[in-house]
Amino acid sequence: MPVAALIVAAGRGLRAGGDGPKQYRLIGGRPVLDHALAPFLAQPAISLIAVVIGAGDETRYDGAVGHIADARLSSPTPGGETRQDSVRLGLEALAEAGFDGSVLVHDAARPFVSAALIGAAIEAIGANGIAAIPALPVTDTIKRIDVAGQIAETPPRDRLVSVQTPQAFRFEALLAAHRAAFSAGLDGFTDDAALMEWAGHPVATFPGEPANLKLTHPEDFIRAGAPAAGNLVVRVGTGYDVHAFTDGDHVWLGGVRIAHDRGVLAHSDGDVALHALTDALLGALAEGDIGTHFPPSDPQWKGAASHRFLSFAAQRVRQRGGRIDFLDLTIVCEAPKVGPHREAIRQAIAVAAGIRVDQVAIKATTSEKMGFTGRREGLAALATATIRLPEQE
Template sequence: MAALLVAAGRGLRAGDGEPKQYRLVNGRPVLAHALMPFLAEPAIERVAVVIGEGDEARYANAIAGLDSARLVAPTLGGETRQASVRRGLLALSRAGFDGIVLVHDAARPFVSRAQISAAIHRLGAGDLAAIPAMPVTDTIKRTDTSGHVAETPPRDQLVSVQTPQAFRFGPLLEAHEAAAAALQHGFTDDAALMEWAGHTVATFRGDPANVKLTHAEDFLRANARHGAVLVTRVGTGYDVHAFGPGDHVWLGGVRIGHDQGVVAHSDGDVGLHALTDALLGALADGDIGTHFPPSDPQWRGAASAQFLAFAAQRVRERGGRIDHLDLTIVCEAPKVGPHREAIRAEIAAITGVAIGKVAIKATTSERMGFTGRREGLAALATATIRLPEED
């Protein structure tokens, strides 16, 4: 018996950032949560994972600390879930496997030992496939291409389907190979592919707790389910740079023409530097100089967008989310107003938040101080985030 976990997707509906299977729930990657019940099941002799290209380091981090004695080397997935499962099955076949395989989506981290056991036992002597199914409680409508209701199927005949799905290995691989040869690529689960191949699929009772994490809000609920209370944290940042020779300045990731440049080790973007420090401050994770010291030559002339992206990623790695970014730029010139929306859009793209969560303000110092004398420019930032509460 083997388990095959599909973890090659990008999880775009969960928002920008890490693929959802590597985001944290209660301090541990989703994939790790999904793997643990299978690794704890004595009947399963090997556990295989299909990962996305370039995710090798993420995968290694996710399985760190797990009992990996039955974990086989990961397989690189394809462009679709169907292609990824096929590649995983072929890898198992090349290793000589032929038995029962449980196919599970890595984005379902709350699968229980009881569900795994139910999948194993439901696959009776005469069945080739068995899947967990939940009764549908909502009325379901089928719509046509214009958005009008075309049909209302009887609710008592409808179920929603989960994973793990259990299959006889040989017939499942044959069905995948036949679909690939026939250029049939639209299957969203393996049970549908077995149906297409002419096989009967049995069902067993699903588990309401075995939810799939799809959207950003699902991760908030998942952390709450694990008792992780999300608390609001606020950080502030400040940066200043003197003017020097040049013909432009960078503000909020936007290049703005000016009769001077700035004196800086990197590109001197005071807006992004201040926001980076605000996020790091909310995390209690040092400051921009801690992670990107000006003494390090690799940051000479570096684009400040990578500093802010790093800080935003640190928030996600801690299981948190960015609620709001507020930036004030202080200078007599250049004028910020004409570039405000471009700056908002750039900061939103860098941090992976909606543009409505980014506020940009500009002011002068009424010709007082170094900014009033046009000797330089400054920025002040506030970042509001939510993190799982720590002891």
């Protein structure tokens, strides 16, 4: 089933401060909207990407994402007075383009959405039918107050969740719900899931990600962006991984599926390149290793795509106010040949880590037919990550 992404970037973002809409402010030298679009553009399952922008923001939009040369990114659609209006107008534009399938609705104010979460949204709507949204358990105690400001209720938090985007829907059902709400004069829905609930549709949930932050207040930008250079210290981490060959017809290297006469023996997809890079970042953070966060004893990681691990480690850097400067990777094997896939691997790593391609280096070598790699018993990867973190007093 075709999948479209609708990125909502029409808000003014007044609570965030600054001189203009928050989706055009810079984080790490790139506009927030550019960050938000990148992982959707990297998802091959998405056939169409539409952005809803504010009235008069055409020049800002072109300056932010005009460099993107991807035929799936359509011309922007002007939004409305509210988020609900903007989503409806974006859906109508997709309908006029003849789209029918599933749609992911995402707020541009969440620029750290990961490729893994987008993949989970696509998988969830495929499995659950009408609507599925990412949700996180609530850790704070929640109170409901009355009109006088007094506590009226303390609901049990084990049944409460906070929700994020991207939210996934069957396109026809979401468009019909928006049209019905518009005809009824209802415009107070804060997200599309609430509108679908009003329309009588069941809404499923799937795990969200703590790193998928929404930029709302000025301090959110301080946490998301890099501090002044003088307050950052350089850290370097290294990573190493190895996997033995077994029966199969492909291997995963750096997020790229490469045809081969063998597979690898692993709990996840066995991507030695991404495993080594993940350990290098976690090492620079002094936050354990890949097995600490994704233990092979946990069945949820069986067959998991390893770009999820690298995205997690990269987000940990950003959560601590840091930045990734460079990722350097060496792959050791007699076969398959890495050279023909080098640029695709660099691109996949850059997307998963949320950095530029020129911040990723790939080298490949053999072990001159010595050792286990020389005997074609497996393959290995060594990685170095250079990051900067705020200096601790």
